[in-house]
Amino acid sequence: MIYLHIPFCKQKCSYCNFHFSTSFRGKDDMLQALKKELRLRKDELENKTLKSLYFGGGTPSVLTGDEIKGLFDEILKYYSFADDIEITLETNPDDLDAAFVKELASTPVNRLSVGTQSFFDEDLKLMNRAHNASEADASIKRAQDFGFENISIDLIYGSPTSSLVMWKENLNRAVALEVPHISSYALTVEPKTALENWVRTQKITAPAEEEQNEEFYYMCDFLKNNGFEHYEISNFAKPGFHSRHNAAYWQYEPYLGIGPSAHSYDGGSRRSWNIANNALYVKNLEAARLPAESEILKEKDRFNELLMIGLRTVWGVDMKKLNDSFNPEIVHRFSLDVESKINEGILRVKDNRLVIPEEHWFMADGIASDLFII
Ligand code: SF4
Known part of the structure; x- marks a missing residue:
């Protein structure tokens, strides 16, 4: 399986410490570098028939349909796709307008992971998300109208702007949208994020563990009663809709991680990771060097x-x-x-x-x- 990291986001969410840049100036060079890394590492995976391909980030939905197709063209030079391959693209609701969803539907992407997070504007504002509550809802319906059935949505619980009543409503809305997969995480205060700064300067109160606990267990019962299997702490799926990509990680299958900050694993004891810096990543690839470090696991x-x-x-x-x-x-x-x-x-x-x-x-x-x- 392959993971492709697209290291660009429109804006920085207040809780996020992933690797990305909010400047798109280097996007073309980055796409060339990603293709070059795919080429240089084409012999690393023994199995040339992919069961899973995952576009993560950052925000892969900031790419155009043509840019995504260009990446597929490169991948298909070295690999074939299993008949039942799962190809996921992470998206943000504000990117899923009709033109983009139509373009996506003409690519091999067959699963969307939508960064919904909440259906309430007060939560989305605190999280500094680029979308609003009405886009959260409309984007999923639009993707379904264009034929995407396999949709996962991300939801965040335990925000200081939320309450158990609001969380229940978030879950009701998710179930009403009939998405077959939900990933849900507690809002966590990560180092070097705006959220950490606001908590430290007492601008907001830290998410309360007791409330998060209550919301978590409410979610477990509610989603189970609505036909979801709770198959991993943060993941719930209707029958047949488990994330195959994540399941392969959990079962220690080898994977190739392409792009800045992406991690790879050889299925044995070797792990490697690319440099988490867009400019240096591109510079190294331009010189046909792989900017990676590795370790042998004891x-x-x-x-x-x-x-x-x-x-x-x-x-x-x-x-x-x-x-x-x-x-x-x-x-x-x-x-x-x-x-x-x-x-x-x-x-x-x-x-x-x-x-x-x-x-x-x-x-x-x-x-x-x-x-x-x-
Ligand atoms: S869109 Fe995703 S990767 Fe980008 S800043 Fe927000 S949470 Fe982080």
């Missing part, structure tokens, strides 16, 4: 990652895989900790898989890190 790092990722999902961690793939001493130490957590009811073994019961999912990262091998 056994304990692989073990801890497997726990961290697996315990966030409904599939949990495969105990047989742990026993078969890791040093028995590591597995033994881990088993002792697991036993006490099972006695506390925080962990459960189901079909030889270690899972966190859903009622403890809000604390999953803490539970997994308690089990880390250090």
